[in-house]
Amino acid sequence: MNSIPAVIQIFIQPQPAPEQFGTGALVSPHSAGYQIHIKAGNEVRMVQKAARLLDNLGLSQVQLAGEWPEEWQWAFYQGFVNAKRLTGVFFCGDALTVQRLTQREHCYRFAKHLVNKTPEQLSPQLLAEEAAAFISATAGANQVTYRIISGEQLVTEGWQGIYQVGRGSVRAPAMLELDFNPTGNPEAPVAAALVGKGITFDSGGYSIKATEGMLTMKCDMGGAATVTAALALAILQGLTQRVKLILCCAENLISGHAYKLGDIITYKNGTTVEIVNTDAEGRLVLADGLQLACDSGAALIIDAATLTGAAVTAVGAEYNALFALDKALAKRALDYAEQQQELTWQLPLEKWHQQQCPSPYADTANSRPVKGGGAGGASNAAGFLSRFVANEGQGWLHFDLAAAFNGTANAYWAAGATGQGIRTIASILLHEVNA
Template identity: 35%
Template sequence: MPNLNLTTRDAATLKVDALVVGSVSTDSGAALAAGHGLPAAAAKHLASVLADLEAKGKPSETVRVVAVPDVAATAVVVAGLGAADDVTPDVLRSAAGSALRSVATKSSVAIALPTANEGALAAVADGAYAGCYTFDAASTKASTGAQTKKAPSKKASSGPKITVVSTLGQGKAVKSAVERAAVIGSARDLARDLVNMPPNLLTPQTFVDHVKAVVAASSGKVTISVLDEKALAKGGFGGIVGVGQGSVNPPRIVTMSYSPSASRTGKSPSVALVGKGITFDSGGLCIKPAGSMLTMKSDMAGAAAVAATVIAAAELGGPVSVTGYLCLAENMPSGTAQRPGDVVTMRNGTTVEIIDTDAEGRMVLGDGLCLASEAKPDVIVDIATLTGAQMVALGSRVAGVMGNDDTFRSQVVDAGGAEGEDSWAMPLPRELRTGLDSVVADLQHKADRWGGMLTAGLFLQEFVGEDIPWAHVDIAGPSFNEKAADGAIPKGGTGYGVATLVRLIESRTA
């Protein structure tokens, strides 16, 4: 993994493989962004090269220049920032990601983008860490195609040593911002690794094994308990049992808990996180078209984000208690698979008529929400790759957020916005609730296609404990990037949601 450091030394004196500075777009092309701190000879040389290359200074543009006068670095990478008046933390995060991806194989990199405040510095550090991510394909070679009993870990990689150049000094707040970026970056990479793992290597049980191994190697502040298929059946978790009954890889619910040290204030604030963890979604008997299955290894991105968030919260050591519930199952067709028309009984005693076995995520989450509610946390967030309707409404980069409390829903949206993870508040219209009425059960688990993201949220709301503020985050689009890497976002699993949830937990401190 990358190593993040902080310095206040002049960028030009740093003996690194690459030095990253910024450029802005002007009417005459790219120009070095203010605050680069480079000697006059270096700035003049870079300006000349940028002009010769007809660089524009636009976001995602990177230009590498070697042998820059009066600069100790082997090469200087000039990262485009766009218009000088529009250099936001999100722009800096993306530029840092693009720049570091272009030199991710180097041993040492310094980054000196313009940072007017701690938020901008944190965004640069976050983007730089994120841009170094690669999934080690060698970690999958242990498999011959057969089911394995233990998920292989990603091979250890030192990654580059990244030195963030600070013009804000090295005060406690500045240091904390960079240290926090490293913790979140490492956790997000864990979520990305889990999402990118081939589905024959990441079954419900090997997901458990992988998370246990990471927790064992971490701060030691996270405890884990696991409900296997027998315990789930005995405990009345009919939703997840039904989804997993068609697979040879039985379901699991994992509870991960972090509790801060006892304080004088008594009980700490508490947050419960529930993640959808369908390790592969064939659609069950309502089988998906072949072309729609290729990315269904990513249907556990919500559970991956929750696992990573609990670990990050423990590493950061905040005063908020965090409990994560990973609802893990594989949705497969077989002679034992769930059928449309079946009726199952959920953890809270609600009976549900199955309409479409490809709408399985809400069933595992329903049981998870019941379990989370039993502990009576202050708030609950569930996160899931739940509906294609989310992508129809909001595209592939923006999550949909619903909830039973407008204030809390807004807090979730704001937390994501502060971390470069965009989301949009969506309603839960009462008039759509009748679409979940059933003549053979308390409710059916799916309504018609109109407002599909919203009716999924309405279904989940049925399993949230009374008087507990709750938000549902649908990440069907932003959890997985099928296109080329862009800024701080890699191809494949994105780790979306980890930074949002960490920020939300931190906001509960007050």
């Protein structure tokens, strides 16, 4: 007979730990479990760090007990879970607090599980199907319709970016077009569109990555997971307006049928793009998704992607990078991110960034032909994307998700997906669309 693991209680203790546990110890034993010793200042990070220590002790289930602010509980969850175990935290407080935290955990668990899957487990088609099933289950199937465009059908409908990037794999590229419409009116305007990069594995193509750079590239569909989970969270928190979800899914592999350096892609809007780096593929698939989002007439368009190493170099792995031509909207987005306690930093983007990757053969190249895209690589990638949005970029936000995944564990995070960005995008939807 299998024994049921005991649920250990975790308390907050404002007093320092007893001396025998070391000066400044964050965690010490309690008669019913453990206590976390909190000093004023950076409390949220201290709680998350303490949760990592407790996870490393091998605890599998814990009950938060006593007085716990909501943000501290969430920080504990983020620190305690790991890629092998995305559950095991029982929240405390009034029913509404527990409900909010449980809803958030539900959405983050979906995203983290999806990102942490192996490339073999998650094909482009399956990514689209799982996202559609999750939103349908969250909202109710009567509020959701969707279609998945895959393989040669992408060419027929003019979605050349996704097709070209994914044609080197035996597993067909796919685009999910999902319509969440709680109004019941098929003529209701689309209030917002979310676009996610869904590269289920990125070898770099013929611009092949080194082993150390390729090892974690199952995470390259983190943008798709993030916007899907953000939409689900917004739905659970009361989203009442029509929103489109568009996922651009492909495997970037090498084969006799893969796209090559020097190829030129002609997009649906007539823009021609020379391929000077097959590892700058995320922007190529997002260009299709952004055009479809604009076709919907949505006043708010948000895309999210693990797009550039340059963003990680600029802001580190604790922050996500934000780009926008709509400066007023970007300021509000940063405010929402701060309210949600998700570190986000705005990096430069101007119209002239569209011209930073010139080509003698096409309207633009997809990068500069140097490692990492050269100076300003993240801004240049955002400039490329801005070619494919309407209204001079008004109402458009681009998130480069530098903080979405950790290759190795650190003091605050287990290795794997973090979910950073989900709360921010859900908050933007609720404030900008539901207002």
